Amino acid sequence: MKINSPLEAYKYLPQTNCGECGEATCMAFASKLIDRSGKTTDCPPLVKEKKFAKKLAELDRLLAPEIREITIGVGDRAVKIGGDDVLYRHKLTFFNKTKMFFDVTDTMDEAALVERTKKVADFRKFYVGRNLLLDGVAIRSVSNDPAKFAAAVKKVAEVGIPMIFCSFNPAVLKAGLEVAKDKNPLLYAANKDNWKEVGELALEYNVPVVVSAINDLDALKTLAKTFAEAGIKDIVLDPGTSPSGQGLKESFTNFLKIRRAGIMGDTEIAYPILALPITAWMAGISDPVSAAYWETAMAAIFTIRYGDIMILHSMEPYATLPEVHLAETIYTDPRTPVAVDSKMYKVGEPDENSPVLFTTNFALTYYTVESDLSSNGITCWLLAVDTDGIGVEAAAAGGQLTADKVKDAFEKSGFDLKKDVTHNTVIIPGLAARLQGDLEDKLDARVMVGPMDSGRLPGWFEKNWPPKQ
Amino acid sequence: KFDFANIEEWTTQVQEVPIGNTSADGGSRGKRIMLGGEKALPFFPDAPMPYRNQVTIDVFDMRLGLAKAVKENYDDVMDNPGEWAKKNVEKFNADMITIHLISTDPLIKDTSPKDAAKTVEEVLQAVDVPIAIGGSGNPQKDPLVLAKAAEVSEGERCLLASASLNLDYAAIAEAALKYDHDVLSWTQLDMNAQKELNRKLMKQCNVPRDRIIMDPTTAALGYGLDYAYTNMERIRLAALMGDDELTFPMSSGTTNAWGARESWMVSSPLKEDSDWGPREYRGPIWEIITGLSLAIAGNDLFMMMHPTSVAVLKHMTQTLF
Ligand code: B12
Ligand code: SF4
Known part of the structure; x- marks a missing residue:
C-alpha cells in the first residue's frame, strides 16, 4: 500500500457521508480501507458515478498491496496467494496464508493418481470453528510425454481442486492447458531456456506462471520484468529451494531478500514466492519419517519467512497437521482474537x-x-x-x-x-x-x-x- | 539488477550472556555456552549470528507422568537424576541440562530446599555441561529452593529459573549475584511486563546485564503460538532498535508443545477430522515446529525433551546459522 493514513484515502472518496457503504462517514470508511477490512467496491457512488472514475483508479493503485495478489484455480476451492503489505505480522497482519500443494506424477497409475488427489481434496482438520484444508496438487511430468501429461491433468481436474503444472517442456504444459483450459492452473516454470514459449502460453491461456532462476536474483528479477513488460500480470517467483547445508541457507536468505525488496517498494520483484520443501526427498535421507520431518521443518521456515505457496510430498498426518497449523498461526490476524458468537x-x-x-x-x-x-x-x-x-x-x-x-x-x-x-x-x-x-x-x-x-x-x-x- | 538494503534501524546488539564456568572462570564445567550477541533477526543477511542456538534437555528430580513418546527414552533413568543428566548429554547431545526440582512443590512431595540442593550437586557431578536449575513453580517456595541450589552450585554460573513478577524475584537475583549465577526473567506473553521485570532486576536488584536471559513464554503450536511468536519477534525487533530493557537473549520452554492435544492424543476427538495417524510421530514434530518457529522469531535457548526433536531442531537451526 502506498498510503498509510485514513486522511490520505479520504481525499479520493466522494466525501458526502451518504452512508451507503454501511459506515456513518467517508472518514470511517477510509479507515477501513487503510486497515484493509474494506474495499473500494464497497462504496457505491465511487464505483457508479463516472465523475469519480479517475479518483477510483488512482485510489485503487495507492491501495494495492505491495506484493501482488494472485488467484490459482477456479470455483470455491480457488486459492489466493500474495497480497502482503508488511514484513512482520504484528505491523498489520499477513494476508492469504501459505498454500500447500502436494505432488502427483503423470506416471502414476490412474487409480493411485485419483486417490491421492482426493486425499488432498478431502483433508480436514477442525480448528476453532473452521476446517484447516490442504490446497491443491502439483502434477509433475515425469514422462515428459504431452499425451501422458494431458491424461493425468484430465483425471486430476475432475476432482476440482487447484493445480500446478510442473514441467520445463512447453509442449507438455500446452497439452495440459488444452485439457484444462478453464481451470486456471499455475504453470511451473519458465526459466532462462524456455521463457519465451512458456511466457506465450501464460498469455495465450491467461494463467499464472512461475519464473524460476536458481540462486540468481538478478536473473530472477530480469525474467519477472520481461514477463511483466509482455503483459503477464500473475507471476510467482522461484529462487530455488535447496534441501540442505549452505544451499538451504542461501535459499532461505534469498526469500528474505526478495520479500524485503518487494515490501520496500521494488515493484519488479514484488510477487508471491514459491517454496519447494519437496526437495527434502532429494537430500539423501534414507528413513522416510526423517525425510518427512525434514520436509515439514523446511515448510515451517518458509511458511514464516515469506513462502506464499509450496509444493510438498509427504501426506502423513504428522507432516500435514503441523504444516496447516503453522500457516494458520502465522496468518491469523493479530488485531482480533478469533471469537465465537456470544450466545x-x-x-x-x-x-x-x-x-x-x-x-x-x-x-x-x-x-x-x-x-x-x-x-x-x-x-x-x-x-x-x-x-x-x-x-x-x-x-x-x-x-x-x-x-x-x-x-x-x-x-x-x-x-x-x-x-x-x-x-x-x-x-x-x-x-x-x-x-x-x-x-x-x-x-x-x-x-x-x-x-x-x-x-x-x-x-x-x-x-x-x-x-x- | 537486484538490489537489497540492510535495515538501518537495527543499531543495537543483543547482550552476550555466558552460562557455565570452566576452570578458567573459576568453575568446573567442561565448556561455557554463549547466548546473544545478535545484530539482526536470526538468520538474516544483515549481520551474522555470533552464536548458534543451544538446547538444554530436561531432567526431573522425581519420576513423573510424561507423554508416552517422551517417556520411552527416559524410563531407565527416571529414578536417578544424575544418570538422566548423563544420558541427555552423552546419548542425546544436550548442550546443557535443566534440573527441575518439582518434588519441592508442597502439593507434590514438599522436598526441603536442602534435600533438593543435593540433587543439584549430584547432577553437577554427573555431567560437566552448564546447567539450568528450575523450581516447582510454587511462588512461595521457589525463592527458597533456588537460593539453596544456588549456594551449593556456587561459582558454576548456572541459570536460575525463574524470576517472575509473582514471586520474590529479588531473593532469586540476590542468590544469583552472591553465588555467581544467571537469572531467567520470566513473564507471560506480555512485552511490557517483560520490560518491567528486567528493569527491576537491573535497577532494583543490581543484576548486571550479562546475567539476564528472558523467557517471554512459549505457547504450543495451535494453542497460542501466534501470541508467543509475535511477542518474541516484537521483543527482538525492539531490542535491535535500541530498547535496552529488552536487549537480552531469550529462552523457550519448548516442551510446552507436549501439552497440545495433537502431540499426545491417540486420535482426534472429532470424527470429521482426517486421520491423525500415529501419535508417536506427531509429538516430536509438534515440539520441533513450536521451537523452530521461535528460533526464527529470535529465541536463543531451547528447553526440550524428545531426542528426535532436539536433533532436528539443532540440525535446522545450524543449517541456517
Ligand atoms: C495466551 C495467554 C494470554 C493471551 C490471551 C489470548 C486470548 N485470546 O485469550 C494474551 C497475550 C492476550 C494474554 C494477556 C494477559 N494475560 Co495471559 N495468559 C495466556 C496464557 C499463556 C495461556 C492462556 C490460554 O489461552 N489458555 C488456553 C485456553 C483454552 O484456556 P482457558 O480459556 O482457560 O480454558 C481452559 C479452562 O479454563 C477450562 N475451561 C474453560 N471453560 C470452561 C468452562 C467450564 C464449565 C469448566 C469447568 C472449565 C472450563 O478448560 C479449558 C481447557 O483447559 C496463560 C498462562 C498459561 N500458560 O496458562 C496466561 C495467563 C492466563 N495470563 C495472565 C495474565 C495476568 C494476563 C494479563 C492480565 C497480563 C499479562 N500477564 O499478560 C493480560 C490480560 C489480557 C486481557 N484480559 O485483556 C495470568 C493470569 C493470572 C491469574 N490467574 O490471575 C496467566 C495465568 C499467566 C500468569 N501466570 O501470569 N494472556
Ligand atoms: S458510501 Fe462512499 S460516499 Fe457514501 S459514506 Fe461511504 S465512503 Fe462516503
Whole structure:
C-alpha cells in the first residue's frame, strides 16, 4: 500500500457521508480501507458515478498491496496467494496464508493418481470453528510425454481442486492447458531456456506462471520484468529451494531478500514466492519419517519467512497437521482474537434437566470445552460469555470476565435459569472460581465450581451431577 | 539488477550472556555456552549470528507422568537424576541440562530446599555441561529452593529459573549475584511486563546485564503460538532498535508443545477430522515446529525433551546459522 493514513484515502472518496457503504462517514470508511477490512467496491457512488472514475483508479493503485495478489484455480476451492503489505505480522497482519500443494506424477497409475488427489481434496482438520484444508496438487511430468501429461491433468481436474503444472517442456504444459483450459492452473516454470514459449502460453491461456532462476536474483528479477513488460500480470517467483547445508541457507536468505525488496517498494520483484520443501526427498535421507520431518521443518521456515505457496510430498498426518497449523498461526490476524458468537449453545439435545455451563467466547477456549463435552456424550447448555475473545484465565485476570458480564450474557441469550431449567444451577470454570460468590448474588442461582481443565468435566459430572438438594 | 538494503534501524546488539564456568572462570564445567550477541533477526543477511542456538534437555528430580513418546527414552533413568543428566548429554547431545526440582512443590512431595540442593550437586557431578536449575513453580517456595541450589552450585554460573513478577524475584537475583549465577526473567506473553521485570532486576536488584536471559513464554503450536511468536519477534525487533530493557537473549520452554492435544492424543476427538495417524510421530514434530518457529522469531535457548526433536531442531537451526 502506498498510503498509510485514513486522511490520505479520504481525499479520493466522494466525501458526502451518504452512508451507503454501511459506515456513518467517508472518514470511517477510509479507515477501513487503510486497515484493509474494506474495499473500494464497497462504496457505491465511487464505483457508479463516472465523475469519480479517475479518483477510483488512482485510489485503487495507492491501495494495492505491495506484493501482488494472485488467484490459482477456479470455483470455491480457488486459492489466493500474495497480497502482503508488511514484513512482520504484528505491523498489520499477513494476508492469504501459505498454500500447500502436494505432488502427483503423470506416471502414476490412474487409480493411485485419483486417490491421492482426493486425499488432498478431502483433508480436514477442525480448528476453532473452521476446517484447516490442504490446497491443491502439483502434477509433475515425469514422462515428459504431452499425451501422458494431458491424461493425468484430465483425471486430476475432475476432482476440482487447484493445480500446478510442473514441467520445463512447453509442449507438455500446452497439452495440459488444452485439457484444462478453464481451470486456471499455475504453470511451473519458465526459466532462462524456455521463457519465451512458456511466457506465450501464460498469455495465450491467461494463467499464472512461475519464473524460476536458481540462486540468481538478478536473473530472477530480469525474467519477472520481461514477463511483466509482455503483459503477464500473475507471476510467482522461484529462487530455488535447496534441501540442505549452505544451499538451504542461501535459499532461505534469498526469500528474505526478495520479500524485503518487494515490501520496500521494488515493484519488479514484488510477487508471491514459491517454496519447494519437496526437495527434502532429494537430500539423501534414507528413513522416510526423517525425510518427512525434514520436509515439514523446511515448510515451517518458509511458511514464516515469506513462502506464499509450496509444493510438498509427504501426506502423513504428522507432516500435514503441523504444516496447516503453522500457516494458520502465522496468518491469523493479530488485531482480533478469533471469537465465537456470544450466545447460548446446545451440546447434544439438552432439556430442562440438563446442566448449564458457561465459558468465554475465545474460539480456542470455546471449542476446546465444546469438544470435551460433545466427544464424551455430555448433553448440556453452554453459554459463551463475551470477553472480547479472551480465554478464561486471562479474561478473569484482565477484567473481561466478571459476574456482571456473565449476567449480561444470560440476559442477552434469552435463557432463563428459573424457567428453562429445573435446577437453577450454573457450573463455572475452575479458573473463574473467584466469581462464585458474586455470581450467586447476581444470578440468584446455585453456582458450582467445575474443574480447572474442561477435559476433566466427564469425571466431575460423574461425582457432582445431578446436584444434591 | 537486484538490489537489497540492510535495515538501518537495527543499531543495537543483543547482550552476550555466558552460562557455565570452566576452570578458567573459576568453575568446573567442561565448556561455557554463549547466548546473544545478535545484530539482526536470526538468520538474516544483515549481520551474522555470533552464536548458534543451544538446547538444554530436561531432567526431573522425581519420576513423573510424561507423554508416552517422551517417556520411552527416559524410563531407565527416571529414578536417578544424575544418570538422566548423563544420558541427555552423552546419548542425546544436550548442550546443557535443566534440573527441575518439582518434588519441592508442597502439593507434590514438599522436598526441603536442602534435600533438593543435593540433587543439584549430584547432577553437577554427573555431567560437566552448564546447567539450568528450575523450581516447582510454587511462588512461595521457589525463592527458597533456588537460593539453596544456588549456594551449593556456587561459582558454576548456572541459570536460575525463574524470576517472575509473582514471586520474590529479588531473593532469586540476590542468590544469583552472591553465588555467581544467571537469572531467567520470566513473564507471560506480555512485552511490557517483560520490560518491567528486567528493569527491576537491573535497577532494583543490581543484576548486571550479562546475567539476564528472558523467557517471554512459549505457547504450543495451535494453542497460542501466534501470541508467543509475535511477542518474541516484537521483543527482538525492539531490542535491535535500541530498547535496552529488552536487549537480552531469550529462552523457550519448548516442551510446552507436549501439552497440545495433537502431540499426545491417540486420535482426534472429532470424527470429521482426517486421520491423525500415529501419535508417536506427531509429538516430536509438534515440539520441533513450536521451537523452530521461535528460533526464527529470535529465541536463543531451547528447553526440550524428545531426542528426535532436539536433533532436528539443532540440525535446522545450524543449517541456517
Ligand atoms: C495466551 C495467554 C494470554 C493471551 C490471551 C489470548 C486470548 N485470546 O485469550 C494474551 C497475550 C492476550 C494474554 C494477556 C494477559 N494475560 Co495471559 N495468559 C495466556 C496464557 C499463556 C495461556 C492462556 C490460554 O489461552 N489458555 C488456553 C485456553 C483454552 O484456556 P482457558 O480459556 O482457560 O480454558 C481452559 C479452562 O479454563 C477450562 N475451561 C474453560 N471453560 C470452561 C468452562 C467450564 C464449565 C469448566 C469447568 C472449565 C472450563 O478448560 C479449558 C481447557 O483447559 C496463560 C498462562 C498459561 N500458560 O496458562 C496466561 C495467563 C492466563 N495470563 C495472565 C495474565 C495476568 C494476563 C494479563 C492480565 C497480563 C499479562 N500477564 O499478560 C493480560 C490480560 C489480557 C486481557 N484480559 O485483556 C495470568 C493470569 C493470572 C491469574 N490467574 O490471575 C496467566 C495465568 C499467566 C500468569 N501466570 O501470569 N494472556
Ligand atoms: S458510501 Fe462512499 S460516499 Fe457514501 S459514506 Fe461511504 S465512503 Fe462516503
